[in-house]
Amino acid sequence: MTHLLFFTVEGLTCALPLAETRQVVGMVELQPPTGKRRGGAGTMNLRGRTVPVYSLRRLLGLADRPPLPTDVLVIAHLSGECVALWADGVQGVQGSPIQFPPEADASSPPGMVLTEDGKIIIYDLGAFLAAEETAQYPLRPGTAGTGGGTPPHDAEKAGEVLTERARAFAQPEEEETGEIPFSELLTFRLADQEYAIKTQYIREVFIMHEITPVPGVPDFIVGICAVRGEIISVVDLRALFSIPKRGLTDLNRVIVLSDGTVTFGILADYITDIYIRPTDQFSPVEPETTPIEQRYLLGVTEGSVLVLDAAAILADPAMMIGQTRK
Known part of the structure; x- marks a missing residue:
């Protein structure tokens, strides 16, 4: 069983072995490409390292378009270096029994x-990127892109977001600049409210599959599931925080949180965005606006997104099966 990271490009579903991926980040403002590379879209500064960015649209012969804040960069390992694949979005991680060709297949x-079923599995990234300019990609009938051009967006605002992200990712991890700190946030919808969590605590996101109930645990632990061979508990934040179950809800995503010691998943209706925000722009949360205790909150954005304190949630002893909540 090979675990694959699935992502989309113009309506097509592509995948890369999870073992070859380093991280997924939101799209940034790109610098001009250095040299001529098939599919080369530019470069990004990732913590002081220049990383070449490849456009999957160009590599697959699809219509080109400008970068959008909703796009993602899949950072992958290649011969000891890093490269980034520009995609439209990430679907999640799944195991696959697919057998890769042992050698080149004409x-x-x-x-x-x-x-x-029309999925594109990139099993050898080096060979994929090194293919000749004239290489053809015979997509099966019915798998052609369905994006229909550039989605509606505010070009000026999009440019500001991409520039802000590029600046944040260019900062060395250990550098103390004295400037305003930034946080990369993943936002998600739950019970008719939008929440955010710092991506540094997010290990992965996947479409919910079978969850096994466990008797005798707190009601906010809906069960356990297997993630790449590891058994983790899955938490319903609505029950944990006594959030009213209002509005339509479809809990079909699991966001896996981890601090290196504790790991568990939380349920979400769907993922809405990944973006970077200065931490000093978080406003205090008025207690009457949410039943969530202040110790679990970092603040609220100007867009009324509640920013959860993942570190506090992960440190809560109640998250461990077999313990009772304080």
Whole structure:
């Protein structure tokens, strides 16, 4: 069983072995490309390291468009270096029994296979990127892109977001600049309210599959599930924080939180965005606006998004199965 990271490009579903991926970040303002590379879209500064960015749209022969704040960069390992693949969005991680070709197969494009259901599996990133300019990618009938051009957006605001992200990612991890600190946030919808969590505490996001109930645990622990061979508990924040179950809800995403010691998943209706925000722009949360205790909150953004304190949630002893909540 190989675990794959699935992402989308113009309506197509692509995947890369999870073992080859380093992280996924929000799209940033790109610098001009250095040299001529097939599919090269530019470079990004990742903590002081220049990382080449490849456009999957160009690599797959799809219509090009400008970067959007909703796009993502999949940072992958390649021969001891890092490269970034520009995609539209991430679907999650899933195990796959697919067998990769043991050697070059003239019937398939270099480094990739096309599954029966139209998915593009990039099993050898080096070969995929090194393919000749004239290489053809015979997508199966019915799998052509469905994006229909650039989605509506505010170009000026989008440019500001991408520039802000680029600046934040360019800061060395250990550098103390005295400037305003930034946080990368993942936002998600739950019970008709939008929440955010710092991505440094997010290990992965996947579509919810089978969850096994566990008797005798607090009601906010809905059960356990297996994630890449690891058994984790899954938490319903609505029950943990006594959030009223108002509005339509469809809990179909699991956000895996981890601080290196404690790991568990939380349920969400769906993921809404990934962006960078100066931490000094968080406003205090008025107690009457939410039943969530202040110790679990970092603040609220100008867009009324409640920013949860993942460190406090992970440190809560109640998160461990077998313990009772204080």
